[in-house]
Amino acid sequence: MKVLVPVKRVIDYNVKVRVKPDETGVDLANVKMSMNPFCEIAVEEAVRMREAGSAEEVVVVSIGPEKAQEQLRQALAMGADRAILVKTDETVEPLDVAKILKSIVEKEGPGLVILGKQAIDDDSNQTGQMLAALLGWPQGTFASKVEKDGDNYKVTREIDGGLQTVALDGPAIVTTDLRLNEPRYASLPNIMKAKKKPLDVMEIADTGVALSPRLEVVKVAEPPKREAGVKVETTAELVSKLKTEAGVL
Amino acid sequence: MAVLVIAEHDNAELKDATHKTVTAAGQLGGDVDILVAGKGAGAVAEAAAKIDGVRKVLHADADALEHQLAEAMEALVVPLADNYDAILAPATASGKNFMPRVAAKLDVMQLSDVVAIEGADTFTRPIYAGNAFMTVKSKDAKKVATIRTTTFAAAGESGSASVESVDYAGGGEKSSFVGAELSVSDRPELTGAKIIVSGGRALASSDNFEKLIEPLADQLGAAVGASRAAVDAGYISNDHQVGQTGKVVAPELYIAIGISGAIQHLAGMKDSKIIVAINKDEEAPIFQIADYGLVGDLFKIIPELQEELAKVGYAAKAPA
């Protein structure tokens, strides 16, 4: 069984994001870029499945700029076998990402696709679910545990009230939550080995999808600022302030 | 214009998130209908019919809808979409699970976590963990959106809409419910609580969480929140995580104890009315957004705080 893992190149989660003064977007010039953390968890899960013998091959794919090869190489260094870059400098909306991924799924024929639950740049949390719908596959989103059961899957999901377990007929879609696993760091020898692993580059046109963006950005603004308040010295002062000044007790 | 709101419920009780989503729907203009999908959820449908500004309630009752699994919800909602210009659900774990499937089937881009409706086709939503707010104009003929409930007031309950049955024709057979482990607690739900006491990595054990954070919460009648670090370390279950990738809350009072204030945590709580931070590091970033900061050791401060609260009428509760 083959596992396909879509990974996104995003601004590093430690970077303090700044809105451009002209409100057209955020400043991405010279900021550190990384693999979306939820995608790292997805790669780790797929590699563990192959190591455990429940998958034969792990293929990673990214839709993004030339430089997204860095994130694909990282995935290869973590243990993925092969990578595909669908190269574009356009912003591709989740619906189009899902359509491109669908065409890759149809070509590659994986038994499982593991995506991140959300990309920490657009915070959309929708690509995996969209891909599942377009393929007519079942989904286990926000997964904290994935078990293979023949061609089928049992997925434990993080939901608002706690945990839920669903059974899915394979092939299926899984999206990762934080507790699924702890991604490994790639070792130096593995980083060297990853340089020799196959990485195919293709154009969006090769996937047969014509981009059709639906959202026009009107503006990107700073969030309302919250000012620091005061330091109090004692718990008595705190309680008194909460009661009389803030009126919340 | 007609808007369909998909109700949040557990077959027994209609959740407040629904009322808030109805308010958002009202801002789009036009008729607002509610879909209650479940099993034996008649009482929920009746409750939904009372929400102000609702034209009618569609009630779908089927075994396959009991847990609102995404595949079944897609199969139910997509055919109903013909009659609507917009479909809205609260941005809860459930709404986030099925709504993008509906959007993809309708060939539209979902607007995730909408915090403001600027017009019938223009919406504002947070990106980059709330470090920026993006306003977008949707070119899709039908709008599909999930609504961040902390920014919309709940619609009232003095209406009397009619309830109509709709059929579920099947389609969700590739997935099935196996089981659930749900937290049982007498405490208020995190997303609706007036006061939240939240603990971080500094608590250092589930035992301390139980002995310090929980009694303080109970004394205040508060919900319990946590940082990712506290959840990852197993001090408390996942459904308590507040943040960019956990729950978004906006209580009257949020007390962050032993939490540093990473942007991913702030994303989930910085709209709270009053924020209190208790941290031994006076440089902790959480102090930059706290209305009241107290620098010190939580192991000493929490018991003191409990005593002070008792003096102003918040009696300590006996442990359950």
Ligand SMILES: Cc1cc2nc3c(=O)[nH]c(=O)nc-3n(C[C@H](O)[C@H](O)[C@H](O)COP(=O)(O)OP(=O)(O)OC[C@H]3O[C@@H](n4cnc5c(N)ncnc54)[C@H](O)[C@@H]3O)c2cc1C
């Ligand atoms: C993709 C991704 C998603 C994430 N999503 C979330 C999310 O949704 N929610 C979230 O919370 N985090 C999230 N995080 C994690 C986030 O970046 C931080 O790592 C996390 O919030 C830190 O938790 P903490 O504040 O409890 O721990 P720490 O950062 O370790 O802070 C502990 C604090 O306790 C203080 N302290 C220690 N001892 C004491 C004492 N005795 N008394 C008083 N104070 C003390 C310390 O000074 C310190 O400030 C996410 C991270 C990533 C990469």
Ligand SMILES: Nc1ncnc2c1ncn2[C@@H]1O[C@H](COP(=O)(O)O)[C@@H](O)[C@H]1O
């Ligand atoms: N451009 C992309 N290339 C590859 N995978 C992507 C891309 N965009 C989104 N994804 C996948 O979809 C997940 C969820 O993204 P989103 O729906 O944008 O929050 C990510 O964690 C990735 O696994």
